[in-house]
Amino acid sequence: MxxxxxxxxxxxxxxxxxxxDFVRGQxxxxxxxxxxxxAPPPLTADHSKFEELKKDFKSPEExxxxxxxxxxxxxxxxxxxxxxxxxxxxxxxxxxxxxxVINNY
Amino acid sequence: xxxxxxxxxxxxCHAGYGWKDKNFDFSEEKxxxxxxxxxxxxxKKFPTDCGYPPLKDKLFAGKKLFKAVNxxxxxxxxxxxxxxSCGKCHFYSGGGDGVKRGDIDSTxxxxxxxxxVHMDAKGLNFTCSTCHTxxxxxxxxxxxxxxxxxxxxxxxxxxxxxxxxxxxxxGVRPHKPSKKLxxxxxxxxxxxxxxxxxxxxxxxxYARGKPTNIYWDWSTAxxxxxxxxxxxxxxxxxxxxxxKKGTLKWGKNLVPVYFWYNGTYSYVLPGExxxxxxxxxxxxxNGSAEDPEARIFxxxxxxxxxxxxxxxxxxxxxxxxxxxxxxAFWAEFDWKKSAAAGMAAAGLPFSGQVDFIETVxxxxxxxxxxxxxxxxxCEACHIRQGGRLANISGVYxxxxxxxxxxxxxxxxxxxxxxxxxxxxxxxxxxxxxKRK
Numbered sequence: 001m002x003x004x005x006x007x008x009x010x011x012x013x014x015x016x017x018x019x020x021d022f023v024r025g026q027x028x029x030x031x032x033x034x035x036x037x038x039a040p041p042p043l044t045a046d047h048s049k050f051e052e053l054k055k056d057f058k059s060p061e062e063x064x065x066x067x068x069x070x071x072x073x074x075x076x077x078x079x080x081x082x083x084x085x086x087x088x089x090x091x092x093x094x095x096x097x098x099x100x101v102i103n104n105y
Numbered sequence: 106x107x108x109x110x111x112x113x114x115x116x117x118c119h120a121g122y123g124w125k126d127k128n129f130d131f132s133e134e135k136x137x138x139x140x141x142x143x144x145x146x147x148x149k150k151f152p153t154d155c156g157y158p159p160l161k162d163k164l165f166a167g168k169k170l171f172k173a174v175n176x177x178x179x180x181x182x183x184x185x186x187x188x189x190s191c192g193k194c195h196f197y198s199g200g201g202d203g204v205k206r207g208d209i210d211s212t213x214x215x216x217x218x219x220x221x222v223h224m225d226a227k228g229l230n231f232t233c234s235t236c237h238t239x240x241x242x243x244x245x246x247x248x249x250x251x252x253x254x255x256x257x258x259x260x261x262x263x264x265x266x267x268x269x270x271x272x273x274x275x276g277v278r279p280h281k282p283s284k285k286l287x288x289x290x291x292x293x294x295x296x297x298x299x300x301x302x303x304x305x306x307x308x309x310x311y312a313r314g315k316p317t318n319i320y321w322d323w324s325t326a327x328x329x330x331x332x333x334x335x336x337x338x339x340x341x342x343x344x345x346x347x348x349k350k351g352t353l354k355w356g357k358n359l360v361p362v363y364f365w366y367n368g369t370y371s372y373v374l375p376g377e378x379x380x381x382x383x384x385x386x387x388x389x390x391n392g393s394a395e396d397p398e399a400r401i402f403x404x405x406x407x408x409x410x411x412x413x414x415x416x417x418x419x420x421x422x423x424x425x426x427x428x429x430x431x432x433a434f435w436a437e438f439d440w441k442k443s444a445a446a447g448m449a450a451a452g453l454p455f456s457g458q459v460d461f462i463e464t465v466x467x468x469x470x471x472x473x474x475x476x477x478x479x480x481x482x483c484e485a486c487h488i489r490q491g492g493r494l495a496n497i498s499g500v501y502x503x504x505x506x507x508x509x510x511x512x513x514x515x516x517x518x519x520x521x522x523x524x525x526x527x528x529x530x531x532x533x534x535x536x537x538x539k540r541k
Contacts, residue, residue, distance in 0.1 A: 038235050040185040048181035057176035060122055060137065060158060066180065067138045075133035077242035083120040084136060086108070088249045094374060096249040098115075102107045102375045102420050103388060104321060104409025104464045105199045 106411070107375060107422040110450035113155040114426035118194040125155040127450070139176075141190055142183040148174050149193065153426070188224065189214050191233040200350075201343075203315035207359070207405040208472040212314030220314055221473050238268045245269035247469070252368025252398070271303040279303070300500065302400040305363065306481040307474050311405055314473065316341035316355040322410040324461035326351035327438035349425075349435050351410075361403035361470055363494055365392035370467075376453050378418045384408065384463040387420070394499020401497055404467040411464055412440055414448075416456035420464075422447040 047053055052066045068075045078084050086099035108115040109127070116124035121135045129135075137156060139148050151159045151171050158174040165171055192214060199205025218225040223235070238245045245267045247253045255267035259276045268274065277298050280291040311317070328335060328348060339345030343355045373379060373387040392399030412421035424446035427433030432446030440459040448455035486494040487504030494502060 038229060038231055040232060040234070043184055047183050050181070053177065053180045055177060057180065059160075060139065060176060061134045063176050063180045064122075064134050064136050064138055067183075068133060068136075074138070074242060075136060078120070078136045079131060079133065081120075081242050081244070082248060083141075083244070085131065086119065088251075090250050092250075094372075096372060096374075099108050100374060101372050101388075102422060103466050104323075104407060104411050105106065105205055105318070105466075 106425060107447070107451070109375070109422050110424040110447040111426045114153055116156045117150050117152045117154060118198075119156045122156045139179050139183065140193065141186050143179050143190055144184040144187065145179055145182045146189055147172070148179045186232065186234055188232055195233075199318060203312065204318045205407075206468060206472075207311040207317035208308065208468075208470045210315040210317075213472070216314070216473075218476055219479075222476055223474060236269050236273075247368055247370075249372070250369045272298075275303070300400055302366070302402045304469075304471055304474075305401050305403050306485075307477070308361065308403055308470050308472075309475055309479055309481050309485075310358045311361055311403070311470050311473065312357045312359050313475070316343055316357045317359070317405065318343075318353060318407065319356045319359070319405075320352075320354035320408045321350065322352040322461075323412060324351060324410050326434070327440070329438075348438070359405070360493070362406050362467075363401050363403055363497055364390050364467070365394060365396065365399040365497070365499070366390040366402035366404075366469065367392040367396050367398040367400075373420065375420055375422045375451055377420075379413070379420055379462070380418065381413070381415065381460075381462055384465045386467070387464045388466040390467055390469065394497075401494065403470045405470055407466045407468065409464050409466065410461045412444055413460045413462035414444070414456050414458060415460040416458055417454050419448075419453060420462070421455070421459065422451040422453065424450065 050070075052069060055062070055066070057063050057066075082088060082097065086097045087095055088097040090096045112125050112127075112129075120137045120140055121129075121131075122137055123129070123135060137150075139158075140150060148158060149171060150156055151163055152165050158176075159171045160176075161173050163171045163173075192209070192211060195206075196202060196209055196211045196213065197204070203210030212220055213224055215226040216224050218228055223229050223231040234244070236245075245254055246269060253267070253269045255270055255273060257270055257272040257277060260268045260270075260273035271279075278295040279298070280294045282288040282291055325346070326349060328346075334348035335346055336344050336348070337346040339353075339355065341355050341357060344350070344353055345355075346352055367390075369391045371389045371391055373385065379385050390402065390404060392402075412423050413419070414421055421444045423434055423440070423443040424432050425434045425443065427436060427446075429436040432439075432442040434440065434443035437443070441457065444459050445455055445457075481493070484492075484504075486492045486502065489505060489507075492502075492505055494505065
């Protein structure tokens with residue numbers, strides 16, 4: 001009887017780690033990853049239908065103005081982004097970012 | 106080198122138009138929407154036009170044709186970013202395919218599972234932004250002295266957090282038996298994740314797609330043969346000498362170096378004094394065994410020899426790109442003129458002397474995750490000598506480290522135990538024989 005009791009706890013002890021992994025949803029990547037799940041969401045607009053874009057653009061800035069006419073918050077967002085500023089204010093106040101650092105390439 | 110004084114060449118990868126000097130107008134209309142959102146693959150910026158695309162057919166360096174961009178066509182076919190659109194700049198950093206990073210290059214446009222399990226074009230087919238989650242044009246990733254956002258834990262559903270870390274999808278105990286209910290080896294592997302980054306084992310080699318540059322000696326640049334520039338091709342078809350660049354070394358399928366890393370870097374900036382103790386680490390990962398945020402992480406080291414002002418003890422910002430008469434090294438091949446022009450543009454002093462200094466730049470490796478059967482095995486690190494983590498300090502690494510005294514005590518205890526067991530066993534046998 002005592003042996004049964006002991007072995008029951010032994011088994012429980014052994015399977016706990018993997019059970020716990022499952023319960024906490026660990027490795028969700030392996031569980032839900034599928035090409036469908038990670039595909040970017042479909043677009044909700046066909047840009048070739050917009051009159052604003054059917055122009056003969058003389059400069060790329062004209063295109064940007066056309067984009068920003070509808071995407072009227074994108075300009076402010078981009079102006080703050082590292083892709084545009086190439087500047088990162090370091091925690092110690094030094095200016096970092098591509099425009100300020102030096103490397104050996 | 107540095108962007109300052111080389112704007113129009115460097116800013117051909119800027120998400121904007123016309124950054125040609127330090128007075129660039131950072132206004133909205135100078136933003137380049139198309140470089141990221143083009144889905145046609147026809148939008149390419151001209152390499153020396155300060156971020157502008159060619160509006161007429163144009164030759165680069167007299168050889169490579171850049172076709173005129175049809176702005177209207179591209180504008181009508183905008184969409185989500187793709188591996189190709191991000192890659193237009195990021196795959197070619199350092200001046201060519203795979204040159205700088207070692208973990209991203211043009212093979213990622215349509216990689217096999219061998220190259221990248223996540224981007225595998227026939228499998229999961231991730232884009233860059235699958236992991237580099239982006240909200241309102243803010244793209245997740247490490248930024249200089251700030252680690253990538255989010256915590257090291259599951260980040261589902263999608264917008265409950267940033268999803269740029271391995272743990273965002275895989276959690277902190279990622280190894281799970283696929284067939285058996287329980288596998289103690291995987292439990293042990295899961296016990297590593299607090300101190301060893303996923304990348305350490307799962308990116309066993311870097312530069313697995315294209316060769317990457319591992320050494321760049323600028324001091325030899327400028328040589329000519331019969332008045333003509335020299336380009337001498339070496340292994341992998343990459344130049345081992347180039348008049349504009351100097352002496353170069355390349356590598357493929359390379360073993361990373363490992364450091365404690367908390368997701369931040371330290372930089373030596375132009376204008377900061379550097380003693381000539383070679384090599385100088387100009388870009389260094391931060392972290393130590395005592396730092397709870399730090400884990401062991403793989404890096405590509407890039408060794409270089411670059412211009413240095415021995416009097417002011419400053420790294421020199423050289424002017425490389427520009428027309429004749431501007432001091433540009435690639436036009437006049439004179440380091441003193443180049444340094445004078447570059448340092449003046451950067452607003453830094455220059456003594457008139459040019460020396461060369463050996464430097465190292467470490468790149469964290471996070472891309473091109475190999476299939477799991479290619480991941481490092483225990484003995485890659487848990488080995489007395491020559492293991493991958495031979496230089497990692499601050500932790501006791503079983504298999505690598507030992508305390509000879511402790512080993513001796515252990516051996517002695519085993520022997521004593523064996524002795525007692527033998528005596529006891531023998532005694533019982535004798536007693537049982539006697540009872541009969």
